[in-house]
Amino acid sequence: MMQLIVFFTVVIAVGTVSYGFRMMKLQRQGNIKTAMLTSLSLFGVMIAAFFAVGFITPIFAAQETNTAALAGISMGAGFKYLAAALSTGLATIGTGMAVGSVGSSAIGAVSEDPSILGKTLIFVGMAEGIAIYGMIISILILFM
Structure with missing residues (x-):
């Protein structure tokens, strides 16, 4: 699950950068605030999901095994x-x-x-x- 969230976060980051380079190459004018807000909101959702999975997974794993041995x-x-x-x-x-x-x-x-x-x-x-x-x-x- 964690790898999937990291994968989507990287895809969003790489897609945002490549889209920006493409728009610069085509010399398109646009609203930079809208583009940044869209990119940062998608990236923020992925980071929030990353932290949520990171905090929830040890809780479920701790119910199955000893917490001290699991944490390291x-x-x-x-x-x-x-x-x-x-x-x-x-x-x-x-x-x-x-x-x-x-x-x-x-x-x-x-x-x-x-x-x-x-x-x-x-x-x-x-x-x-x-x-x-x-x-x-x-x-x-x-x-x-």
């Missing part, structure tokens, strides 16, 4: 991995948003005055530091 790791270790993934993932999303706004502003400022290139690189580097902090927190979570 403790609940605390599972939360540890989840916390490490969330700290890195959310930090990376924040970095993408920060670098997007700071980078575009830096390009605009450098196009007006090329002598401030060094200063703008410092601001972009500070925005990228958020991802490094998230990764450091993940490493601390995993190895402490």
